[in-house]
Amino acid sequence: MGNDGDPKKRKSKSPKTPNESALKQKSPAEFFAENKNIAGFDNPGKSLYTTVRELVENSLDSAESISELPVVEITIEEIGKSKFNSMIGLVDRERVDTKLYDDYETEKARERRLAKEARAQELQAKNAALGKKVKEPSATKGAKGRGEASFYRVTCKDNGKGMPHDDIPNMFGRVLSGTKYGLKQTRGKFGLGAKMALIWSKMSTGLPIEISSSMRSHNFISFCKLDIDIHRNIPHVHLHEKRENKDRWHGAEIQVVIEGNWTTYRSKILHYMRQMAVITPYAQFLFKFVSEVAEKNVTIRFSRRTDVMPPVPVETKHHPSSVDLLLIKGLIAETSKGTLLQFLQHEFVNIGKSLAERLIGEMGPEFSPKMAVKSLTSQQIVRIHQLFRQAKFDDPSGGCLSPAGEYNLRLGIIKELHPDMVATYSGSAQVFEGHPFIVEAGVSVGGKDVKQGLNIFRFANRIPLLFEQGGDVVTRTAMKRINWSSYKINQTQDKIGVFVSIVSTKIPFKGTGKEYIGDDTKEIASAVKSAIQQCCIQLKSKIVRKIQDREQQERKRNLSR
Structure with missing residues (x-):
């Protein structure tokens, strides 16, 4: 019996061969934890953005799968250091050896910094008194040490399908390699969904994820609190129970606490929400950022504009x-x-x-x-x-695809940008390397919050692409292959919105994070150019008519003088 308790004795029963000790098999969860940049978790700011994106896209898929008009609420709550420490049961400690810290300042350096700040404030006060425009004071360097992180509670609630009670732990706490060989247009780039957010929370805060879920047929809410054993790739369940469902709610609410950076990724997250509202005008989004500092709070409601939903993509076989x-x-x-x-x-x-x-x-x-x-x-x-x-085969049909639809694209553009004029075009299904694809485009002129020149909005399988714009097929086509002046559009002076949505069973993404569509697939490049040109032809006739009307009114005015 004494031998059983001795770990050294137990180990000797099955000695490792040299190969076994040298080669350690990684679990899928370990692989993604070590290569998190592949899934868009490059740094705290990008990780916050990707977490929001994954949760929102999961919610849309879930609601659409039961033909329910999506209602998605997303909240990012900033968590201060003291609050975070109390959440994990850590007592705040005063610094003892101040020189040990990255943001330590000598007395002289502190005096210089304070004097510089005082001079800047004085200059601001003078400018304000003279009625000059006052610049916002820049954040003081050294206010936050390199190791002092920012934490956020991200919550996403929807009215979707919900999840079967017993499946929840594995749906979130186990990273599975794909076993299905069918082919389908999907929003997700990696098929990881919220699992990568859970891995990031495990790495950055150690706190579990909380899931509430109910299905239409259920009179209870499933509640599950879990994290993931990264090395064994299995869920570690803290609590899994059934709770009362008084409101007969169905859907899912997911809450995760992660390290992030709202300051650097604020505009990207808000752009993402705005562009998601453009491509999904049949959804209602409520976005909130909640801080202890009231001035930082943000609440934006993107209201539903239509009840028309695109069909659910159909699974197809390989060509x-x-x-x-x-x-x-x-x-x-x-x-x-x-x-x-x-x-x-x-x-x-x-x-x-x-x-x-x-x-x-x-x-x-x-x-x-x-x-x-x-x-x-x-x-x-x-x-x-x-x-x-x-061998020669017939091309696959585009019947399995679910484009946004010209009607929805036009509505989305009008709703979010309020342009002076807009034209849309939906191409027929085409094929690259045996995969069907459809390109839809919209071009708008004028509008609210639109900069002069080309404003490019890219979508792949109905999700916005916000990074690495320069190398993308849409950007290159709009910038270099469209002769805007021949359509009476001034490329530098006019406020031009270029919207291109590509759907396919396989999007030819480039870059480790699948952030843009390459310019080297000639079938897609040609279809993108053709779709933008079709929009421009429509706009040209509207612009010419507008010019003619203006000239006619001018002539009338001259005659009446």
Whole structure:
């Protein structure tokens, strides 16, 4: 019995081989924790932005999945150091050795700083007395030490589908690699949803996430408080219970406390909300920022403008020209079909029985329609892949896609920008590398809070893209490939809004964080240019008519003098 308690004795029972000790298998949660920049958690400010984005997009998906007009409330509450310490049960301590700290100032340095601040205040007072414009005083350097973080409680509440009670721990506390081989237009870039926010909260604050959820059929609210065991990739549940649902509410409310930086990412978060209101005018958003300093508080309501919702995207099968070797092997492992003929017919789009038989005939004498698909060798799978790349197939249809719709795009632009004129265009489905895509565009002139020149708004699968604008196909097309003056639009003087929304079963994102669409997919680049030009043609006729009306009124005035 004494041996059981001795860890050294236990270890010796299964000695590690040199390979075992050198190679440690990482869990998916560990991988994303160590490479958090991939999922948009590069720094505290970006992490706050990405957390908001993931929660809002989850909420929209959830409401749309049950054809409910989305109502989404998002609150960011600033948490001071003392409040955060009390939340984690840490007692505030006074500094003893002040020289130990990063923001330590010598007496002389402090005197110089205070004198400089006094001079600046004096100058401000003089300017104010003279009626000159007064600049806001810049934040004093050294007010916050390098290691002194800012914490925020982010809460997102929706009227969506909700989650089954027993599934909640795994839905949030386990990062799973994809097991579904179907293809679908999705908002998410990585399929991580709120899981990455939970990993970031674990890394930055150590506090658990809180989830309240109820489904339409439930008379209770599921409440779950959990965090994630990153190394074992399993949920660590603190509390999981059923509570009374007096209001018959359905949906989800997620609350997470993370390190962040509101100051540096305030404008990005507000831009995101505004652009989400443009592309989702059938949703109602309420955004709040709550601080202990009342002047910093923000409340913005983005009201619903229409009850028309786009259809829910439909899951489709892969097009043979879009698959790689690994995917074919995955489809073979997952298929319920027994023969090669059935496999080709049922696991891919645009392969009917006669085409499947012709393909099998072309593969060679060692292939037959009735051969067991699971018995295919690696070499035979390579042969199938080669033929898929060389053979001619009909293009996939765009029926599985769910664009915003011209009506919704126009409404969103009018609602948020109040332009003088707007034109929209929705292209037909096109194809790149076996993937269907649809480009929609809107171009507006004039409006509220719109800067002179080109103001570019980019959307991919109905979510705003706010980073790395310079390399994006939409930016490059609008800046370099559209001759604005030929449409009577002044590229530098007019207030121009360019809106382009691209939906596809596969968006060809670039960059580690999937922040922009590359300019190297010629089919997409061509469709973007064509869509913007179609809008410009519509605007030109409106502008010409406006000029003619103005000239006619001018002539009338001259005649009446």
